[in-house]
Amino acid sequence: MAAEARDRDDAGRARSARPRDGLGRPLPYGAAGVERQPEGVRRTPGGTVREAQRLLDAGMPFHAHEVFEDAWKSGPEAEAPLWRGLAQLAVGLTHAARGNTVGGARLLRRGAASLAEVPGAHGMDVPGLVRWAGELAHRVADGAVVDAAREAPRLRGGGSAS
Template structure:
């Protein structure tokens, strides 16, 4: 039995470096700096940081930022952040060439942000994100390799 990598708090956490799409690299390889986990940000800061990471071609890392927002949100907004995190994971799968996974996560994310379509908080372009996600999901269903366009989270 091998010892598992652990973080400073003793939780299991893979310490292998990762590439820009979150894929594990061999120990000792040069990886991309990971987004710190468990950071509580304001909604505006979460959106800005996630957008920065998306624009840098790091949708996996953007997902981690959005996941932190999801886990720290209360009430109905949890589904908004969950949906946004799923859209980022769907984009990650699209960039990795996993059309099936991309389509599933993009569709799920688009559905989870639907309750916020009529009155989107924080300037989030819910309708635009849904259109983008559904279009990319349809494309990913017929072609594993797609050339996704990175969305704008807020207008």
């Protein structure tokens, strides 16, 4: 059996070119999808928060996670736990909105635990985000249907957008 050709990025790394929906799920080639976030973008912390909030408010937590991941990987080591915890919250919301209650609740709790060790930073209400994640994880574990845009957290001010 011949190996199928894999999609590659400009650097030759394997990278799927399939379009994705707002929750990051792959769509068939040729389908209209949501534009992917460019990788490796260096933003200011404020720029990271603004772009991630825009994506969360639009119901695209998978894409917000990519923004947090860029900050985690390119920012100061001392801030890695903050950005990693936020990325975990965004992925938890993604899984919950996709109907993966076990994975969603687990990632929301993991992100909340990571953030519980981080002082507030860049104007974000970290204790409010920890509360939001814990409450949502509990509801998700109980089988709640999650709408990503309606459940989006407020990065500055805590709680959800609704």
